[in-house]
Amino acid sequence: MLDSFRDAFRLPDLKRRILFTMGMLFVFRLGAHIPTPGIDSAAMAHLFEGGGVLGFLDMFAGGALRRFSIFALGVAPYINASIVMQLLVVVFPALEKMQKEGPEGQKKIIQITRLSTLGFAAIQAVGMVFWLQRVGVFSGGALGMVTAILTIIAGAIAVMWLGEEISDHGIGNGISLLIFAGIVARIPEATIRTWNMLHLGELHALIVLLALMVIIVVVAGCIVLQEGQRRLPVQYAKKVVGNKVYGGQSTFIPLKVNQGGVMPIIFASSILIFPYTVLKFFSGDMAVKLQNMLAPGSWLYSVLYVALILFFAYFYTAMVFNPSDVANNMKKYGGFILGIRPGKPTSDYIEKVMSRITLGGALFLAVIALIPTVMTNLMGITSFYFGGTAVLIVVGVALDLVHQVEGQLLMRHYEGILKRRNGAGAGILRF
Numbered sequence: 001m002l003d004s005f006r007d008a009f010r011l012p013d014l015k016r017r018i019l020f021t022m023g024m025l026f027v028f029r030l031g032a033h034i035p036t037p038g039i040d041s042a043a044m045a046h047l048f049e050g051g052g053v054l055g056f057l058d059m060f061a062g063g064a065l066r067r068f069s070i071f072a073l074g075v076a077p078y079i080n081a082s083i084v085m086q087l088l089v090v091v092f093p094a095l096e097k098m099q100k101e102g103p104e105g106q107k108k109i110i111q112i113t114r115l116s117t118l119g120f121a122a123i124q125a126v127g128m129v130f131w132l133q134r135v136g137v138f139s140g141g142a143l144g145m146v147t148a149i150l151t152i153i154a155g156a157i158a159v160m161w162l163g164e165e166i167s168d169h170g171i172g173n174g175i176s177l178l179i180f181a182g183i184v185a186r187i188p189e190a191t192i193r194t195w196n197m198l199h200l201g202e203l204h205a206l207i208v209l210l211a212l213m214v215i216i217v218v219v220a221g222c223i224v225l226q227e228g229q230r231r232l233p234v235q236y237a238k239k240v241v242g243n244k245v246y247g248g249q250s251t252f253i254p255l256k257v258n259q260g261g262v263m264p265i266i267f268a269s270s271i272l273i274f275p276y277t278v279l280k281f282f283s284g285d286m287a288v289k290l291q292n293m294l295a296p297g298s299w300l301y302s303v304l305y306v307a308l309i310l311f312f313a314y315f316y317t318a319m320v321f322n323p324s325d326v327a328n329n330m331k332k333y334g335g336f337i338l339g340i341r342p343g344k345p346t347s348d349y350i351e352k353v354m355s356r357i358t359l360g361g362a363l364f365l366a367v368i369a370l371i372p373t374v375m376t377n378l379m380g381i382t383s384f385y386f387g388g389t390a391v392l393i394v395v396g397v398a399l400d401l402v403h404q405v406e407g408q409l410l411m412r413h414y415e416g417i418l419k420r421r422n423g424a425g426a427g428i429l430r431f
Helices: 002-008 012-031 041-047 052-061 076-091 093-099 103-134 141-169 174-185 187-199 205-227 263-281 285-293 299-320 323-332 344-369 371-379 389-411
Strands: 228-236 238-241 244-247 250-256
Touching: 002 012, 002 389, 012 141, 012 174, 012 389, 076 093, 076 103, 076 141, 076 263, 093 103, 103 141, 103 263, 141 174, 174 187, 174 389, 187 205, 205 228, 205 344, 205 389, 228 344, 250 344, 263 285, 263 299, 263 344, 263 389, 299 344, 323 344, 344 371, 344 389
Parallel strands: none
Antiparallel strands: 228 250, 238 244
């Protein structure tokens, strides 16, 4: 593996992309430590004691929300805008037509998404600043509030730009990598906090050991989920052209168990964060009651979380995988699945299999996402941030990054990072 990483830096283009990505991540982490004017740091830190909802939100911001830095909103506005845009494309034929117009249509969709990001950032920024003023953390007057709102709106736009730059000129999915960087940056702090609690007797050693075992099992499960696939055997008919015989070989269609990767869980988390932020506008018993109902760990939040994960798992699979196109391409080149007629029957069969394995993958996603709640309720661990959602995002993004680097190496006839056996990925599991 060390030789493979060394080979990656021997390729000028790949080396440039890796260094560019690292530079953008450095800028993101730097911005997470630049405070917004008018914030009382001590009072802000007091709000985050004990974790809870704010600790959960801060996990996605990589600590920027705890400091209320210029990047306090993180990638949440951009993800919210992307979700809404993808749903609107499905609902409105005009947007769907625009998306299919090629590069020009894609540019228009991206521009609309950017403008929507600005709107979501403005709503969330106003809600956060008004809430902080109400709880006594912010004290800057009317002009200070306007300055703070504009600052974190600009920070949200800057985060969106960093993510797009990484996707275009770096390696990996930019937005996912920013979330990944924010979560990984919390690991040293969480480790030190856990050690201090263990040293002071606030945590029992057996509980910490059990938590570590759960993390190992969850990481292994995430790898199985990300790499697992169902292989449909495909046979190609023989064709005689002149004196030569073409075709006749057997191959397979790899159907991933988790086609959407980490996107369903990121989308579900971001959607549930948005109404909680909007409720910060309001005060009173009803607003507080609704906030508690939508807080991570509540029964309503858990139910909505599972439902949204299932929805986005199917939604994202439908976005990236089209059984009709696969069936038509097979028919065009003389391929067929044994016992299934070419054309629409093949398309229906692939869709049926894909629906089954997507359900299994989505349920597994939901189980992993709810692990922090279980850990908190059963073990009394109130700061178990690196679990469930966080582990899935870290493992998923890391695997995707490794596969992209590996693809670049294999394309240039270098050995991949993951060792290959008989032409198949060593980590791929069959179902």
